[in-house]
Amino acid sequence: FLVFLLLCLTFGAVNASAAFEADANFNVSYEQDAENIIITAYFSDIRVKDGIISVEYDIEYDHTALELVSVKHQIPQKWESLISEENVENFSSQVDSGVYHWGYAVISLGEGAKNDKELGFVAEFKPLKESVSEIKINYSDLRGEVLENGATKEFVHMSANSAKISY
Numbered sequence: 001f002l003v004f005l006l007l008c009l010t011f012g013a014v015n016a017s018a019a020f021e022a023d024a025n026f027n028v029s030y031e032q033d034a035e036n037i038i039i040t041a042y043f044s045d046i047r048v049k050d051g052i053i054s055v056e057y058d059i060e061y062d063h064t065a066l067e068l069v070s071v072k073h074q075i076p077q078k079w080e081s082l083i084s085e086e087n088v089e090n091f092s093s094q095v096d097s098g099v100y101h102w103g104y105a106v107i108s109l110g111e112g113a114k115n116d117k118e119l120g121f122v123a124e125f126k127p128l129k130e131s132v133s134e135i136k137i138n139y140s141d142l143r144g145e146v147l148e149n150g151a152t153k154e155f156v157h158m159s160a161n162s163a164k165i166s167y
Contacts, residue, residue, distance in 0.1 A: 023047045023144065023158035026057075027120075028137055030165050035126065037066070037167060041137060042074060042120025043113065048144030048156050051112020052119055054105035056091070056140040057162075059123060063098035065133040069124040071100060076118045082108055103140075110147055137163045 028041045046052060061068070073092065082088040088111075091103035102121055106112065113119040125135065142158040 022160050023156070024052060024142060024160045026137075026139070026160045026163065028163035028165070030135075030167070032167060036069060037125045037127065037135075037165075039123045039125070039135065039137075039165065040120070041123075041163070042117045043160070044116035046114055046116075046144075048112075048146065048158055050110060050145050050147045051114035052142060052158065053112045053145050053155075054103075054141065054143040055119065056101070056103040056142070058095075058136075058138045058140055059100040059102060060136040060138060061098050061125065062133050065128055065131055066135070067126040067128055068094070068100055069126050071102065071124075072122045073102070073104075074118065074120040074122070075104065076111075076113045076115070078111055079104075079106060079113075082106065082111060087111075105143075109152060110145075110150075112145055132166065134164055134166045137165075 024043045024047065025045045026041060027044055028039065030037060030039045043052060079088045083090065087108040088104065088106045091105065093101055095101045139160050139162045142160045144156040144158045146153045146156060
């Protein structure tokens with residue numbers, strides 16, 4: 001019994017520390033002005049050497065309590081020209097009532113997002129009624145790449161966090 005207890009404590013500590021050391025931190029904050037709720041989200045502390053090459057998150061909200069007014073994407077400046085060349089794909093869209101999918105993928109070699117605050121979004125919601133509600137920003141997938149001698153050595157499935165905002 002004592003050995004079993006020690007094993008449980010050991011595995012619990014490993015899981016807790018693994019969750020703490022994500023490959024990228026997803027920072028989320030919000031403010032509420034007189035009319036709307038504004039959520040700002042971005043990545044920082046990206047630990048994969050050559051950066052984030054694809055991101056997928058779902059923003060879930062109660063569509064009877066909130067109207068999604070806008071989502072402005074923050075992408076690395078170098079991705080702007082790559083979009084017109086079709087080397088960056090924007091997969092973001094309203095997929096269902098109450099679900100907005102935020103997704104990007106860069107195809108060009110060595111163009112991953114590496115710097116704090118260069119990949120994220122600002123979402124604005126209009127409350128439709130006075131009630132307690134929440135907005136969930138759920139991690140779906142995050143990928144990075146590691147280059148060696150100018151070629152992709154490996155694609156990395158990255159860990160990151162989700163967020164929940166109650167207002």
